[in-house]
Amino acid sequence: MKVPFYDLEKENKLFEKELTASFKKTLSSSWFILGNNVDLFEKEWARYVKTKHAISVGNGTDALILALKALDIKQGDEVIVPAYTFVATAFAVSVLGATPVFVDVDPKTHVINPLLIEKKITKKTRAIIPVHLYGNLADMDEIMKIAKKHKLFVVEDAAQAHGALYKNKKAGGIGDIGCFSFYPSKNLGALGDAGITVTQNKKIADRLKSLRNYGQIKKYHSNEIGVNSRLDEIQAGFLYIKLKHLDSQNKKRRELAALYRRKLLDLPVIIPEDTKNSQPVHHLFTIQVKKRDTFIKKIERLGVQVLIHYPVPLHLQKAYRKMQFKKGSFPESERIADSTVSLPFFPSMSWEQLNYVVRSIQKVL
Ligand SMILES: *Cc1c(COP(=O)(O)O)cnc(C)c1O
Numbered sequence: 001m002k003v004p005f006y007d008l009e010k011e012n013k014l015f016e017k018e019l020t021a022s023f024k025k026t027l028s029s030s031w032f033i034l035g036n037n038v039d040l041f042e043k044e045w046a047r048y049v050k051t052k053h054a055i056s057v058g059n060g061t062d063a064l065i066l067a068l069k070a071l072d073i074k075q076g077d078e079v080i081v082p083a084y085t086f087v088a089t090a091f092a093v094s095v096l097g098a099t100p101v102f103v104d105v106d107p108k109t110h111v112i113n114p115l116l117i118e119k120k121i122t123k124k125t126r127a128i129i130p131v132h133l134y135g136n137l138a139d140m141d142e143i144m145k146i147a148k149k150h151k152l153f154v155v156e157d158a159a160q161a162h163g164a165l166y167k168n169k170k171a172g173g174i175g176d177i178g179c180f181s182f183y184p185s186k187n188l189g190a191l192g193d194a195g196i197t198v199t200q201n202k203k204i205a206d207r208l209k210s211l212r213n214y215g216q217i218k219k220y221h222s223n224e225i226g227v228n229s230r231l232d233e234i235q236a237g238f239l240y241i242k243l244k245h246l247d248s249q250n251k252k253r254r255e256l257a258a259l260y261r262r263k264l265l266d267l268p269v270i271i272p273e274d275t276k277n278s279q280p281v282h283h284l285f286t287i288q289v290k291k292r293d294t295f296i297k298k299i300e301r302l303g304v305q306v307l308i309h310y311p312v313p314l315h316l317q318k319a320y321r322k323m324q325f326k327k328g329s330f331p332e333s334e335r336i337a338d339s340t341v342s343l344p345f346f347p348s349m350s351w352e353q354l355n356y357v358v359r360s361i362q363k364v365l
Contacts, residue, residue, distance in 0.1 A: 002303040022237035037236035051198040053205035056231035060181020063195040064092035067177040082112040084333035114142035127153040132161035135283035160283035162187040252347040253282040285345040
């Protein structure tokens with residue numbers, strides 16, 4: 001038996017008829033940029049996340065960059081980010097000429113440790129970007145409290161947490177701005193690049209709408225220097241269809257995660273804990289193992305495809321070598337990066353496939 005890490009073909013096959021019909025409709029409309037599909041999807045997404053506004057953009061990284069830009073974050077400013085996340089979280093800060101300030105993560109939940117944030121706050125700090133990593137929630141109550149006390153903005157990186165709940169609030173809808181990616185393998189994935197920002201604040205929403213479209217307030221009248229980062233009509237049509245199935249797919253992810261957890265209980269692996277008072281959406285299912293290289297070599301030989309999210313914490317990325325961080329600066333992030341393995345995991349994964357992965361782990365360990 002072979003178990004792929006993710007079966008995108010199987011996932012999208014479920015919606016093939018609807019997706020094809022949507023494509024044909026957009027094709028015959030010949031309206032490809034900022035039209036009805038985008039309007040409709042933005043309205044639906046705002047309703048889903050329970051925010052007043054949703055402003056779609058080209059991808060999740062642009063969502064973060066434009067969100068920070070809409071808050072006037074610029075050179076000389078500092079923004080707090082977890083040391084352990086996908087690089088885009090920190091790159092968004094760096095692209096604007098501001099400085100990402102890393103904070104270590106909680107060894108149990110793998111999301112930013114709120115107890116370590118305050119000592120990193122300086123006069124230059126303007127915002128915090130909590131990341132809901134693997135679909136597990138950052139401790140938003142603590143983070144919002146710190147932000148309020150120090151008058152900082154909170155930009156949620158919810159690129160892995162579509163539909164996740166924190167005390168009945170949707171991930172992304174809690175901070176000043178929430179950012180999502182619809183990269184094809186995310187919990188809600190387009191058939192290409194796509195992203196969106198959400199906010200309750202009308203001023204921020206207007207600014208984001210202008211920034212994604214050359215800073216235009218109306219056609220050929222630009223208020224400020226903006227970029228071209230728009231969700232296109234074809235992708236918006238696809239996303240509108242797939243959004244209807246997001247909750248049921250997240251439910252499947254939760255069932256599979258519970259099953260993995262139960263079956264791995266007696267094995268020498270560590271599974272990250274869910275954040276208290278939250279309902280995660282399990283973008284990934286990760287475990288920590290000893291001697292990871294041997295583990296991966298052996299399990300792949302049995303036909304189980306695994307990946308590492310992520311092998312290098314941000315402070316040790318070559319891209320940030322100028323900051324001159326040494327090994328040991330963020331011990332928890334480093335420990336996770338050295339031991340984590342992402343197991344095969346996708347909503348249409350069969351119990352048979354999952355059992356085969358578990359049996360293979362038993363054999364290998
Ligand atoms: C995927 C992802 C992004 C970037 O999204 P893109 O659409 O690929 O640009 C940012 N942050 C996190 C945590 C992600 O997982």
